Amino acid sequence: MTITYDAVIIGAGQAGPPLAVRLAGAGRKVAIVERNQFGGTCVNTGCIPTKTLIASARVAHMARRAMEYGIGIDSSITVDMKRVKERKDAVVRRSNEGVEKWLRGTENLTVYKGHARFEDTRQLRIGDEIIEAGQIFINVGARALVPPLPGLDQVSYFNNSTMMKVDFVPEQLIVVGGSYVGLEFGQMYRRFGSEVTIVEMGPRLIRREDEDVSEAIREILQNESIHIRLDAECIALEKQGDKIAVALNCSTGDKKVTGSHLLLAVGRVPNTDDLGLDKAGVAVDQRGYVQVDDQLCTNVPGIYALGDCNGRGAFTHTSYNDYEIVAGNLLDNDKRRISDRITAYALYTDPPLGRAGMTESAVRKAGRKALMATRPMTRVGRAVEKGETQGFMKILVDAETKEILGASLLGIECDEVIHSILDVMYAKAPYTVIQRAMHIHPTITELIPTLLGELKPLDPSMNS
Numbered sequence: 001m002t003i004t005y006d007a008v009i010i011g012a013g014q015a016g017p018p019l020a021v022r023l024a025g026a027g028r029k030v031a032i033v034e035r036n037q038f039g040g041t042c043v044n045t046g047c048i049p050t051k052t053l054i055a056s057a058r059v060a061h062m063a064r065r066a067m068e069y070g071i072g073i074d075s076s077i078t079v080d081m082k083r084v085k086e087r088k089d090a091v092v093r094r095s096n097e098g099v100e101k102w103l104r105g106t107e108n109l110t111v112y113k114g115h116a117r118f119e120d121t122r123q124l125r126i127g128d129e130i131i132e133a134g135q136i137f138i139n140v141g142a143r144a145l146v147p148p149l150p151g152l153d154q155v156s157y158f159n160n161s162t163m164m165k166v167d168f169v170p171e172q173l174i175v176v177g178g179s180y181v182g183l184e185f186g187q188m189y190r191r192f193g194s195e196v197t198i199v200e201m202g203p204r205l206i207r208r209e210d211e212d213v214s215e216a217i218r219e220i221l222q223n224e225s226i227h228i229r230l231d232a233e234c235i236a237l238e239k240q241g242d243k244i245a246v247a248l249n250c251s252t253g254d255k256k257v258t259g260s261h262l263l264l265a266v267g268r269v270p271n272t273d274d275l276g277l278d279k280a281g282v283a284v285d286q287r288g289y290v291q292v293d294d295q296l297c298t299n300v301p302g303i304y305a306l307g308d309c310n311g312r313g314a315f316t317h318t319s320y321n322d323y324e325i326v327a328g329n330l331l332d333n334d335k336r337r338i339s340d341r342i343t344a345y346a347l348y349t350d351p352p353l354g355r356a357g358m359t360e361s362a363v364r365k366a367g368r369k370a371l372m373a374t375r376p377m378t379r380v381g382r383a384v385e386k387g388e389t390q391g392f393m394k395i396l397v398d399a400e401t402k403e404i405l406g407a408s409l410l411g412i413e414c415d416e417v418i419h420s421i422l423d424v425m426y427a428k429a430p431y432t433v434i435q436r437a438m439h440i441h442p443t444i445t446e447l448i449p450t451l452l453g454e455l456k457p458l459d460p461s462m463n464s
């Protein structure tokens with residue numbers, strides 16, 4: 001027997017649950033289908049566990065630095081990974097159970113556990129059951145990419161999901177991939193006590209950022225004795241006794257890195273290959289991302305795609321914003337769009353990188369007449385007081401409109417500080433509004449007006 005709903009949501013990640021609850025609250029008969037863990041990547045294998053582990057790693061790091069602050073610790077610093085993992089598991093469990101309880105406790109909402117596949121444009125199969133709806137919302141997320149490396153089938157390796165089961169400190173961890181996920185895990189495990197090598201095939205870490213940002217992050221990681229191999233295409237993997245050897249194609253340094261454990265962090269692929277999208281006629285791009293318009297509609301009327309699977313963002317906040325856009329359009333007569341949002345994210349190395357809007361290199365490429373200011377964290381009083389002076393702040397503004405174009409803030413608490421800039425960007429106010437604001441002393445944010453007082457024309461001859 002086919003059960004008919006007004007709306008079905010596939011995936012209980014970051015967009016699905018709030019949308020299901022909103023639609024059910026509006027009196028619609030709704031179903032949500034989840035094949036694995038409630039809360040999806042962010043809650044179970046992404047943001048929440050990694051930031052919880054990073055907090056433990058930072059405690060270990062600060063404990064080792066204690067004497068810099070005049071504090072003695074009368075024993076050696078040890079890391080009990082079982083307890084580190086237990087703490088992480090408890091935080092994850094609270095969140096994951098919270099999502100499930102919320103969904104199951106919502107009136108008008110039915111929860112299905114299983115893998116959903118399209119039968120046609122309206123019907124979905126979950127095991128032996130068939131359900132149908134006039135509106136279907138795809139929120140299936142993404143998973144770690146497994147690159148086709150020779151020898152990969154001969155060795156064991158971790159990805160961000162399997163890494164969550166680790167309750168020991170690997171002796172030597174090789175991280176393949178020098179982008180956001182790889183850097184966060186790399187620094188975290190170095191602080192837990194592993195010898196860490198980050199292998200990146202490109203000429204610099206996190207290539208999406210400006211060169212000076214990549215360089216500063218490389219320095220920060222190397223200061224913690226993390227080995228970094230750039231321009232190092234990973235060409236083969238081999239088991240060597242109880243070790244894993246990674247053969248590298250690189251111009252400098254050893255042609256081989258050997259370690260006890262291997263983490264692959266080389267990108268993500270959307271979970272759209274086993275969804276029966278062809279039966280529904282939903283269009284995907286060459287990489288499998290569901291194609292959507294500015295309001296998250298696919299090419300098939302009544303079918304929407306939200307979150308990582310649409311390729312229009314790869315963050316929890318972009319997925320949640322997708323929910324807000326869909327709910328605004330469907331329920332509030334509020335014509336919100338993806339193109340209204342400003343790029344914003346953080347890299348949670350320590351210190352973190354807070355990013356908003358355009359990079360310097362994007363501003364240069366666009367040929368914008370711009371002003372730019374930079375300031376090292378060594379010249380930020382609060383950072384000096386905290387003994388955390390690594391990194392720098394950079395901001396760019398449009399020379400004519402005075403609107404802020406973008407900022408890269410690499411420094412202690414900059415994942416928070418960036419919001420003072422982001423909100424003014426959303427307000428489309430000139431930078432002088434922040435410059436004239438009285439900020440609280442002593443904070444990192446109080447230096448943003450000072451930074452803006454140091455703006456100079458961007459020299460177009462110096463390409464970043």
Ligand SMILES: Cc1cc2nc3c(=O)[nH]c(=O)nc-3n(C[C@H](O)[C@H](O)[C@H](O)COP(=O)(O)OP(=O)(O)OC[C@H]3O[C@@H](n4cnc5c(N)ncnc54)[C@H](O)[C@@H]3O)c2cc1C
Pocket residue numbers: 010011012013014015016033034035036037038039040041042043045046047048050114115116117139140141142160181271274275306307308309313314315316317318319348
């Ligand atoms: C290591 C790591 C760290 C991260 N850290 C951050 C961070 O600090 N900040 C940040 O903003 N983002 C971070 N992210 C990214 C963030 O986790 C994702 O962008 C976010 O979870 C995407 O949410 P989503 O709703 O699109 O999908 P997901 O959260 O992935 O949820 C999709 C859900 O759909 C389910 N599903 C898939 N297919 C089916 C099917 N056919 N039937 C039924 N259910 C299905 C899945 O089981 C899953 O539960 C991180 C990611 C990783 C990997």
